[in-house]
Amino acid sequence: DFLDAVDGKQIVVIDEAYFEFVEAADFPNGMTLLDQYPNLVVFRTFSKMYGLAGLRIGYLAGDLNIVDMIRRTCVVYSVNGIAQEAACAALGDDTNHIRRTRDLIRESKDFLRAELSSMRLPLIIGEGNFLIARLPGSDTLAYRRLMHEGIMIRPMTGFRYPNHIRITLAKMDAMEAFIGALKKILH
Template structure:
């Protein structure tokens, strides 16, 4: 007799980007810069209160997020990173094992994990040939058991986006009975005016949930802070299933300070946007298939050569993120590190 759920063996483990001493890490879409000085000061001050429990309601940070977005605080739910918010969404919407979570594939690798951990049924729809969400096909795949749809834009790992027209049409087709989560973890890197912005649609669609994070552009990946903006009803449900005290006091203080220093932090996003164009153009010139990206990474569609490419990069002391049989995701870093990656890519025998 086993005391553990037998289905756990079938749940894929999350594969983090490898950290190898002496190698440049381009596998986890981290920002190579540290938090700014005001954020570091807030972290140090909050750490002095490490003997006290954090605010379980995350009130001050929720209020600060709401003010920055121009929404009522009742519409904000904060979690231990946006991955935690994803799992809370499944827990809040799926009760029966037959309840379905639908998403494109390939997309964020945490989606199948959080869905299956919560005991839900997974349904996937392939990306288009140009590595984008096929929202029409996703709408057609919705069944009476579908409870939650995840839409990642920019999509991790391909970097592609959905347009306002596509998303609006999708929401109109889906109707109000299914929660649609727009995962905008890389929102701050988007420069394409044709990319959807969930906040512009959220008032017209009460079933839309917008997910964002402090891990990327705000440089707080280690502190784990993400949030959702939703209807008051959905936000309240997310708060109910959140693990108490999961957002530390240090993380809350850092996120508030990051919002206060957003102008300085987000200035670096423009530099990343410039570099990603340069990196993609160089890869295209070298003969790689690389879709346009609106994130802080590029996607090399290498198919069965993905693992070989990653090993080749490792030989050049570069850690990238391969997805076996599909491709390789590479973080856009500093110009110097990007140049080292491009040199390795040019020397790879495909």
């Protein structure tokens, strides 16, 4: 509906940085819309699912005319050969890695949902590898206290979610340590 309303008058950008984490069958896939909407571009990255954030590698897909215009008008950083090889290797192990990572994320998400709900903390849960919880007090203070406990979270006040924290989902021992530290600082 939105893409039809734009009617090709503007370039529309879809950021699919977390797309590989999506399990919902009805979740839209921007890549499937590229042929229908030549004004659409889709960004994806190897930083999230593939863990290659330090290599700063991703890609843009879209109509060749728009991609060429972006190439001519934006600062484009070259990607070194090691990053390119790492990205190709990540794609080569695509199915197994994604399945295992999704399983880990699902397990951690279910655990945190249960634990944080039992603490009566409202949650925002999406398809990515994180969830957001609203705290009864300052997210910045919680950040400092959790750091003191050796736990790093993202305070969300700067993203217009005061008193909210973003928790990246990880292996179960890290999630259990987070819950223990959170209970300690909230009581």
